[in-house]
Amino acid sequence: MRRLIAGLAVLTLAAAGAGCGSDDPGAGSGGADKVKVGVIPIVDVAPIYLGQQKGFFASRRIELTMESGQGGAAIVPGVVSGQFQFGFSNITSLLVAQTRNVPIKVVANGVASTGQAGKDFGGVTVRRDSPITKAADLAGKKIAVNTLKNIGDTTVRESVRKAGGDPAGITFVEMPFANMPAALQAGQVDAAWVVEPSLSAVTAAGGRVVAWNYVDAAPDLTVAAYFASTKLIADDADLVKRFTDAMNESLSYADAHPDEVRAVLGSYTKIDPKARAALTLPKWPTAINKVSVETLAKLGEQDGIFAGATPDLTKILP
Amino acid sequence: MILRLSGLAGLLLLAEALPRLGLVADLPPASRILAALADEAGTAAFWTAVGDTLTAWALGLAIAVGAGVAVGVLIGAVPTLRAWTASTVEFLRPIPSVALIPLAVLLYGTDLGSTLLLVVYAAFWQVLVQVLYGVADVDPVADETARSFRLSPWARLRHVLWPTALPYVFTGIRLAAAVALVLAVTAELVIGAPGLGSVIAVAQSSGALPTMYALIVVTGLLGVAINVGARYAERRFLSWHQSVRAEPAR
Numbered sequence: 001m002r003r004l005i006a007g008l009a010v011l012t013l014a015a016a017g018a019g020c021g022s023d024d025p026g027a028g029s030g031g032a033d034k035v036k037v038g039v040i041p042i043v044d045v046a047p048i049y050l051g052q053q054k055g056f057f058a059s060r061r062i063e064l065t066m067e068s069g070q071g072g073a074a075i076v077p078g079v080v081s082g083q084f085q086f087g088f089s090n091i092t093s094l095l096v097a098q099t100r101n102v103p104i105k106v107v108a109n110g111v112a113s114t115g116q117a118g119k120d121f122g123g124v125t126v127r128r129d130s131p132i133t134k135a136a137d138l139a140g141k142k143i144a145v146n147t148l149k150n151i152g153d154t155t156v157r158e159s160v161r162k163a164g165g166d167p168a169g170i171t172f173v174e175m176p177f178a179n180m181p182a183a184l185q186a187g188q189v190d191a192a193w194v195v196e197p198s199l200s201a202v203t204a205a206g207g208r209v210v211a212w213n214y215v216d217a218a219p220d221l222t223v224a225a226y227f228a229s230t231k232l233i234a235d236d237a238d239l240v241k242r243f244t245d246a247m248n249e250s251l252s253y254a255d256a257h258p259d260e261v262r263a264v265l266g267s268y269t270k271i272d273p274k275a276r277a278a279l280t281l282p283k284w285p286t287a288i289n290k291v292s293v294e295t296l297a298k299l300g301e302q303d304g305i306f307a308g309a310t311p312d313l314t315k316i317l318p
Numbered sequence: 319m320i321l322r323l324s325g326l327a328g329l330l331l332l333a334e335a336l337p338r339l340g341l342v343a344d345l346p347p348a349s350r351i352l353a354a355l356a357d358e359a360g361t362a363a364f365w366t367a368v369g370d371t372l373t374a375w376a377l378g379l380a381i382a383v384g385a386g387v388a389v390g391v392l393i394g395a396v397p398t399l400r401a402w403t404a405s406t407v408e409f410l411r412p413i414p415s416v417a418l419i420p421l422a423v424l425l426y427g428t429d430l431g432s433t434l435l436l437v438v439y440a441a442f443w444q445v446l447v448q449v450l451y452g453v454a455d456v457d458p459v460a461d462e463t464a465r466s467f468r469l470s471p472w473a474r475l476r477h478v479l480w481p482t483a484l485p486y487v488f489t490g491i492r493l494a495a496a497v498a499l500v501l502a503v504t505a506e507l508v509i510g511a512p513g514l515g516s517v518i519a520v521a522q523s524s525g526a527l528p529t530m531y532a533l534i535v536v537t538g539l540l541g542v543a544i545n546v547g548a549r550y551a552e553r554r555f556l557s558w559h560q561s562v563r564a565e566p567a568r
Contacts, residue, residue, distance in 0.1 A: 038428070041520045067428045068510045068520070077420075083427025178522045197525050270517075270526035 032063040033239050037226075038075035038084035041068040041268050043121065043196050044111040044224055045088055047284050050257075050264045051250025060242040066268070079104060079229050086243060090224040091296050092151035092305065098316040099309035103230040106317050107240055108247035110224035112283045113214035120212045121282040122195035124156055127184055128206035132191060135163035135211035141190035142171045144180050151223065152193045152213075154299045159211040181205060196279040197271050217299065218292035225288060227316075251284040288317060346528040354528035355535060364517070368536070371513035374430055374502045375495075375544075378437025382494055386442050387487060390449025395479065400450070411447070415440035415501050419508055433505040433513065440501045441494035445487070452486025453479060485559050492548040499544055503537050514540075 035057075039045045048066065051057060057064045067084060076097055079087040088110055089097075097104055114120045124143065126132045132141065138160050145152035157167035173189055180192040181201040193213060194202055203209070214221045226247055233240050254261050262276045271279070290313070297311045333348035346354075358364040393399050415436045422432035456479055464474045506515025514537055521530035 036427075042523060068516060077424050078427040081424055081427065083429070176522065178525055181525075201525050268520075270521045270524040270529050272524075272526060275525065 032058070032061045033242075034063045034065070035086065035239070035243065036065045036067050036084045038078045038087040039066050039068055040075070040088065043265060043269075043271075043279065044282060046261045046264055046281075047250040047254035048088075048226075048247065049268055050254050050260060051246060053264060053267075054250070054253060056249045056253070057243075057246045060246045062239075062242055062246060068268075076102065076104065079227065082229070082231075085232055085239070086226050086228050088224060088226055090151045091222055091293055092154060092300055094225065094227060094316055095293075095297055095300055095311040096150075096306060098311045099306040104227045105230050105233055105315070106225040106227045106288065107233070108226040108244045109222060109251060109284070109286055109288045110226055112223055112285050112289065113221040114280070114283050115215055115220040117212040117215045118209075119280060120215050121280045122193065122199060122212075122214055123209040124159065124191050124193050124211040124213055125180075125184065125199065125202040125207045125209050126191045127187070128208065130190065130208070132210055135159045135216070136165035138170060138191055138211065139165035139167065140169035142173055144173050144175050144183055144189040144192040146174070146177050146193075148172055148174045149303075149305045151296065154296070154303045154305060155213040155217040155221075156193050156211065157303055158299055159213045159216040162216050163211070181207070196281075197275050200275055200279045218289070218295040220283070220285070220289050221292040221296070222289040223282070248286040251286050255284040290317065293317065346531060350528045351531045351535065354526075355532035358529060358532055358536075367512070367514045367517045368540075370430075370511075371499075371502055371506065371515070371537075371540070374433040374437060374505075374511070374513060375498050377430075378434050378502065379441055379491075379495055379498045381434070382438045382441035382498065383445050383487075383491055385438070386445025386490060386494070387449055390446045391453060391475070391479070391483070393446075394450045394453025394483075395475070407443075407446070411443045413439075416504060416508070419505070422505070423509055428510045428512075430511060432509050433502055433511045436501045436505045437498045441498045444494040444497055445490035448486045448490030448493070449483060452483030455486065456482045485556055488548075488552045488556060492545075492552060495544050495548045496541065499537070499541055 037048065039048065045066075048064075052064045052066075067078070075084065075087040075089055076093065078084040080102060086107065087104075090110075094104070094106065113122075124135070124138065132138060138156070143153075143156060145156065153170075153172045156172075157170065160167040160170065175183060175189075177194055177198045180189075180194050180198055183189050184192045184202060184207060185205060191210065192202070199209075214223060226243075228240055228243075258281055261281060262279075265271055265276050266273065293313060297313060300306055301310060330348050333345075333351075335347075337345045337347045393403050418436055418439060419432075422435045426432040426435065460478050460482075461474070464478045469477070502513065503515040503518075505511055506513035507519050508515075510516050510519065514533055518530055518533045518537075521527075521533060
């Protein structure tokens with residue numbers, strides 16, 4: 001029975017502990033604000049890790065913790081519910097959230113395409129022996145994307161359209177980027193939209209890139225951004241401003257120091273050093289390319305990603 | 319023992335040979351996986367991940383067992399309560415714990431809390447159902463005898479109900495321990511809560527296949543260790559019970 005009472009005590013404690021799960025960020029040691037950022041542990045978020053290492057956040061009294069969600073799915077609700085103060089997500093996901101009136105707003109740029117066909121960090125790949133040689137050939141084929149009804153399929157459709165093909169007959173298949181090289185090799189899909197480091201894996205195995213969908217969609221496409229809840233922006237404008245400043249400094253630093261970016265990748269991913277040295281890095285400008293965001297909104301609307309709604313860019317962009 | 323280990327050796331040989339013969343694409347040979355395992359074991363981050371997973375497992379299991387036993391004894395001992403709650407239990411029990419992932423994320427983000435919610439939900443029913451069976455198994459003659467000797471409800475619980483239910487409780491714990499590990503790793507893998515699961519996901523998205531498989535092997539080893547531990551505890555605490563006493567003779 002004593003064990004039973006102990007069990008009950010544990011239960012009560014746990015319930016009490018659960019109650020304080022959504023505490024506001026308290027002031028940390030030395031008056032620094034404790035800030036949690038929901039990120040996906042991929043190449044795109046290297047600047048925030050680098051900026052943390054360089055002290056760009058500490059110097060602005062921000063004590064940063066990165067929480068890695070396995071995808072935007074956990075990050076947007078996390079930011080809205082206050083689990084995270086900031087989050088990282090691709091633009092199309094943010095536009096989808098906006099059309100559903102999710103109270104969030106972009107506070108800093110995230111990552112951008114290099115804008116150069118042949119030298120971007122993501123593209124549509126096929127097997128070495130595939131009959132597909134150009135974007136127009138992708139019409140009617142089975143293509144892997146990491147998330148359906150998101151930035152991948154909408155930009156791939158644009159690539160096909162621009163090349164004179166009809167994107168209507170394409171079947172998109174959802175699978176994690178990391179599974180795509182194997183799926184391509186095994187012939188489960190005709191083509192795969194991959195980003196680094198999976199892009200390097202495909203080309204190393206002899207695969208070819210047939211379309212640079214980010215480049216085709218818009219020049220210097222803004223791919224993703226950091227965002228906060230409108231509540232935090234209203235309640236603690238000073239913290240948001242300090243975060244934005246630190247983030248911008250991190251983005252500029254990362255853009256200017258590719259070698260340090262490749263080094264910091266080793267701290268939060270398991271990409272092996274050889275692959276780190278070889279992969280194509282994205283661009284990290286501090287400015288959000290509004291024209292490209294408008295293009296993504298237009299493309300998404302055309303492809304029915306927003307369920308008939310039109311995203312209001314003034315509500316989501318700073 | 320040697321015969322048992324030969325199965326493992328055979329598996330290792332197969333896992334070494336198949337990829338080398340090119341029969342399985344994207345599965346590194348066992349030797350490379352073991353090398354990656356050795357590399358991982360040398361890092362602090364790996365042990366932190368193991369610690370996080372075991373913490374979520376142990377805490378979740380403790381809560382589930384505590385709640386399962388308390389609720390089970392209460393419901394089981396009061397027939398009216400049992401009748402009232404039967405449909406509720408039958409409705410809630412089959413809900414797969416992973417279906418609660420969206421709820422967990424909304425409530426706890428990617429914290430330990432999310433993992434705990436899934437672990438406790440899955441493990442609780444394993445314990446509860448076993449306890450209910452255990453309570454139902456009380457010998458009516460013994461119960462009536464205790465009543466006619468005017469034993470207090472507490473004494474009847476202690477001396478009649480509890481010894482009967484205990485073997486069932488341990489079966490429940492053993493089942494729950496395995497399920498709790500599965501759910502802990504799943505939650506970390508899908509939600510990204512800290513632990514082995516999230517490290518597996520990072521290794522996967524980094525294209526570090528040997529490391530990914532090495533970590534999967536670690537979760538398997540944890541499962542074996544947990545099962546062996548649960549069986550040992552069962553034998554030790556139930557050494558007086560015929561189900562355990564009879565075992566060596568078999």
